[in-house]
Amino acid sequence: MTSTSPKTAPQPTAPPHTTPAWEDLVTAALLGTERRMPPVPLRSVRSPAAALLDAAAVSTVRRRAALRPALAGERPAPAPADPRPPLPAAARHRLSLLLADRGGTGDGSRRGAAPDLTELLPQWLTAAQEYGYRAPGALLPALLDAARARTDLRPAALALAGPRALWLARLNDDWAFALRGTTGPAAVPGTEDPEGVRRLWEEGLFAERVTLLTALRRRDPAAGLALLGTTWATERAEDRLMFLDALREGLSAADEPFLEQALSDRSRNVRATAAELLSALPGSALAARMAERAHAHVGLGRTSGPVITVEAPQECDAGMQRDGVAPKPPSGRGQGAWWLSQLLEAAPLDAWRDRFDGRTPAEIIALPVADNWRTELHDAWCRAAVRQRDADWARALLGAPATADRATEVAPPGSSRDLAKLLSVLPEDERALWVAEFIAAHGLSDAFRMLGVCAVPWAEPLGRSVVDALDIARDAGSYPWSFSGVMGLAERCLDPAAADRLDMLTAVTDEPEGASPGSGGYWSEAFQRLVGTLRLRATMHAELTGPADTADGTGNGTGAAAPAAS
Structure with a gap:
């Protein structure tokens, strides 16, 4: 690559910071660096031959990678520190x-005995x-x-x-x-950083602004409302709707003036949401207006005894529409019943005591209802109990779960009431006990959504009731995947301490006459999986209390991971 008889000092064939052509590099190598200066910038510490070899190596890599050469970009700023303790x-x-097994292990039918x-x-x-x-x-x-x-x-x-x-x-x-x-x-600025709050509210993405408003409402409802008021008039209708929904956090009587103004909003959806929020405040002016309207159509009459009388509204006037009553009913629904149900949902439940001569919610619910209005009336009261979070009314509307005819009484045919939402109003312990008694009396077929609103891990009476019902299904010879939803909930929600008590259910039992073929083996696998999952959950919780992993996979316990490609 070099010549033994240099004549004159060679000159670079390419200016600095340009990319030499592969052919120029080859020519310089063939002629020798003393006759042809390599088309690369030279540094005093390197010889022309070394510079040529370096340039050839870089060019070879670029050619193999099929990338155009470019100047190196700026290195990313270091990741922020995370002061929280590392995992054990x-x-x-x-x-x-x-994380390695997140692709799943089951095929949707026979899953085997291994935990999912x-x-x-x-x-x-x-x-x-x-x-x-x-x-x-x-x-x-x-x-x-x-x-x-x-x-x-x-x-x-x-x-x-x-x-x-x-x-x-x-x-x-x-x-x-x-x-x-x-x-x-904690990821958004708080009231102690007003400039940060203002900047994020005015410059942030929509999702960031919703998050900010929700977080402020949790910390300081008045500050969140004041922030929303600064830009309310200039927000888009769909954004106003989402921001208004965020006011559910910390909703109180202090929000009533703002919500009353929103009843005149140009967006129908915004008006409807404002009305719904106001109706959740039993002391609001809108709730009083709705109570006056509802009481004009529902009262106490007497024939051979006290009876609730109902008369549907004949019109939906402008005042009702401003207060959130939608004038057009869904397909298949009568206008009068539709308007009445909306009035009943928004009227304060406490006001019905005086309307029905001081009777308690349970006594009101027990009254007969004239002209087949019972289901319509009770369904609307159910929705009102959920909206107003009234446990007394929820308790009365649910009734006693173990009573023989309650399975159809709590949700009669044609009813639109949501028992799971109604249960969510009750305290956690009472909710679990109600569902446990319902399962013991009526089985699992109607209990899946009710189980979903119970606190985890399930209280002991509820867990025992679910396991007993599954055991009964096994003895009946049905397939376990008929109860796969409940079994999956049990794996997630049963107290891990119940694992030892469930061991006896993992054995293969004799199949009763008329049972589904192979059901005994399938049930054995299902209960083995349940017991294995409960024990694994117990192990997982124990591992979280172990000694910290000081290495943390980052070298010093506080460093950040390098960015990955996918």
Whole structure:
């Protein structure tokens, strides 16, 4: 590559900072660097031959990668520190296993006896969040991938990932959902940072603004309302609707003047939402207007005894429409019944005591209703109890679950009432006991949605009632996948301490006459899976209380993970 008889000092054939052509590099190599200066900038510490070899190496890599040469971009700023404690070593290993198996193990029918790890991941994330841990840096890419694939994981996954999730999301478009969401109320500025609140409210993305307003309403409802008022008149109708819905957090009588003004909004949906919020405030002026209208159509009459009389409204006037009554009924619904149901939903439930001579909610519900209005009337009162969070009325409308004829009485044919929502009004312990008695009396067929509103882990009476009902189904010889939804809930919601007591159900039993073929073996697998899942859940919780993993997968316990490609 060099010549032994230099003549004159060679000159560079290419200006600095340009990319030499491969042919020019080859020519310089063939002629020798003393006869042909390599078309690359030289540094005093390197010889022309070394510079030529370096340029050839770089060019070779670029050619193989099929990339155009370009100047190096700026390095990303370091990830923000996350001061939360690292996961214990065993819990960190468990998370890596759950993330590795997030693709699922079952095929939707016969799942075998192994626990379903895909359903354990959300439980693990929730438990870890309660301890205030941070996610290991090395597992952040897999955690964000899991949250991208399953929206139900996102709140807990982003909370565990913390500020480093946002840092990574800015480097990888696949995780952009993290930028649209939030890692919790702590991720937005509070009233102690008014300038930060103002800037985010005026310049932030819509999702960030909704998150900010919701967080402020939780901390200081008055501050949140004042912030909304600063831009309300200039917001788009669809944005006003979402912002108004955020006022459910911390809703109080102090919000009434603002909501009364919103009743005159140019958007029908905004007006309807404002009316709904006002009707949830029994002391509001709108609630009083609705009570006056409802009482004009529902009263106490007497024939051979007291009876509730109902007369449907004959018109939906402008005042009713301003207060949120929709004039056009759904298909198949009579106008009068539709208008009356809306009046009943919005009227304060406490006012019915005076209307019915001081009777309690249970006594009012027990009264006969004239002209087949009973289902319509009780359904509307159910929706009012949910909206006003009135436990006394919810309790009266639910009745006694174990009574023989209550299965049809609590939700008669043609009823639109939602028993699960009605149950959500009751205190947790009472709710679990009611559902347990309902299952004991009527089985599992109508209880799935009721189980979904019960606190986790299930209280002991509820857990025992569910297991007993599953055992009865096994003895009847039906297939376990007929109860797959309830079995899945049991795996997630039963107290792990019940595992030892359930061991006896894992044995294969003799199939009764007329049973589905092979049902005994299938039930054995189902109960083995249930017991195995409960024990694994107990192990997971124990691992979260172990010694911290000081390495944390980042080298120093506080560093950030490098950005990943997917």
